[in-house]
Amino acid sequence: MGCECNSNKKDAREIVRDSYGKIARDGGSCCGSSSCCGGSSAEDVAAVVGYSAKELESLPEGANMGLSCGNPTAIASLKPGEVVLDLGSGGGFDVFIAARKLGPTGRAIGVDMTPDMLMKARNNAEKFAESTGLANVEFRLGEIEHLPVADNSVDVVISNCVINLSPEKQQVWKEIARVLKPGGRVAVSDLALLKPLPDAIRESIAALVGCIAGAVLVDDTRQMIEDAGLINPAFAMKSDYIDSMSDWSDPLYREIAEKLPAGAKASDFVTSLNITAYKPS
DSSP: OHHHHHHHHHHHHHHHHHHHHHHHHHOOBTTBSSSSGGGOOHHHHHHHTTOOHHHHHTSOTTSOOSOOSSOHHHHTTOOTTOEEEEETOTTSHHHHHHHHHHOTTOEEEEEESOHHHHHHHHHHHHHHHHHHOOOOEEEEEOBTTBOSSOTTOEEEEEEESOGGGOSOHHHHHHHHHHHEEEEEEEEEEEEEESSOOOHHHHTOHHHHHTTSTTOOBHHHHHHHHHHTTOEEEEEEEETHHHHHHHHTTOHHHHHHHHTSOTTOOGGGTEEEEEEEEEOOO
């Protein structure tokens, strides 16, 4: 039984790696093969989840792929000179936004397990340096369950719609606690469940890649954070994001809607969740 569990975890990780590698190479998003969710632009997605036009205007072309479900840089209260780590950094979207807030004395590090995403991010980093004069970003290949980052070395950990994709979420939270400096903080935007998903959605590969099937209950997330040794977890739910995705007629959310009980909608089960927590001093 243990072998089967490990195999399922490996399969899930490879599905996500392959799917996001294709997004990096060919465009599109976790929502489908169009430029973004249901034909809406990546800028539309970013606006809905809380990014300002000013934050977006200085990004390298292609860094914003519409993969967000929140704006962790906004809830992280970033300060100049801090070291920030982004889990599942993709094309570098949040890393570049953070880097401008951190300034030349700070550092923004992105970790991603997909080589194609890493290549895209590093190419974007060159453009970012040329346009801003900042050389304070770095991208590392690695899995968020086994971060290539030293103990007690990071002021802030951020992540945007990624932890739900991990088959070992408790291990991710333990890694977050390990790399944070004493007194450091975490600011995560993710998807979470308000109640268990119907089996048909939970078993859908499309829903896994689209971040829905991998989500866990809000209370389970709180327990994992506390079990990792982090304190003062706080949650802010934003179900309007899920309703917006449905309004855009996104193909993933159409598929989910077809598998929901009669009269139910996706936001009855799933919410966008902003999470903050701290490592004890």
